[in-house]
Amino acid sequence: MSETLPILYSFRRCPYAMRARLAIKEAGFSCELREIVLRDKAAELLEASPKGTVPVLVLPDQTIVEESLEIMAHVLRQHDSENWLARGQEDPVAMALISENDSSFKAHLDRAKYAERFKRKGEEVDPIKERASAMRFINKLDKILSKQDFLGGEQPHLADMAILPFVRQFAHIDIAWFRAQPVTHVISWLDAFLCSPRFKSIMTKYDKWQPEQPPILFP
Ligand SMILES: N[C@@H](CCC(=O)N[C@@H](CS)C(=O)NCC(=O)O)C(=O)O
Known part of the structure; x- marks a missing residue:
């Protein structure tokens, strides 16, 4: 089979x-x-x-x-x-968010989470600065999610599903710290995802x- x-x-x-x-x-x-x-x-x-x-x-x-x-x-x-696919691909803001997620956000996330690994390779890394840089992307998402339930509008699309697993990974570096940040729309969006049968x-x-x-x- x-x-x-x-x-x-x-x-x-x-x-x-x-x-x-x-x-x-x-x-x-x-x-x-x-x-x-x-x-x-x-x-x-x-x-x-x-x-x-x-x-x-x-x-x-x-x-x-x-x-x-x-x-x-x-x-x-x-x-x-x-x-998901057509609605995502026809949404240039969403496609730009996926690309930012996969490039600068993921790079900051990895350096915030695995700072020691980067230091061992000789890179100067300050995890707190990296976390602050990663938050610029989270703030951008929060602004969008303050106006609509999903990055895809009233329903999720490609961008929600492509980005949520990375926001989850970032949030779990220090979940208590993340929950205390003024990004309530991102936190609700993430929580709904984590509780969903889909996830x-x-x-x-x-x-x-x-x-x-x-x-x-x-x-
Ligand atoms: N651009 C790839 C990246 C995939 C990726 O980097 N995956 C990580 C795991 S989260 C991996 O396999 N890393 C290889 C390793 O750690 O040896 C994709 O979008 O599929």
């Missing part, structure tokens, strides 16, 4: 993999999920995608989709009842994938 199914290499806590799983779930796109441990990556993942990041989607014809946004687009093109459904815990195990079907 698994031979004919697409394969998703994923890692539960990775925000890029979360956005891919959110879109896969929304699209009802059936695949085999293979849980990867980043410090001990499966040879099959590296063979499919030598750059060694997750998520990676391997299609039955062996096409490799190895960027999270491309995985979202690929599966939503098959089925997208809430029109819960993509956060099932799996053991590290072993080649001999029976396939795990996702969603």
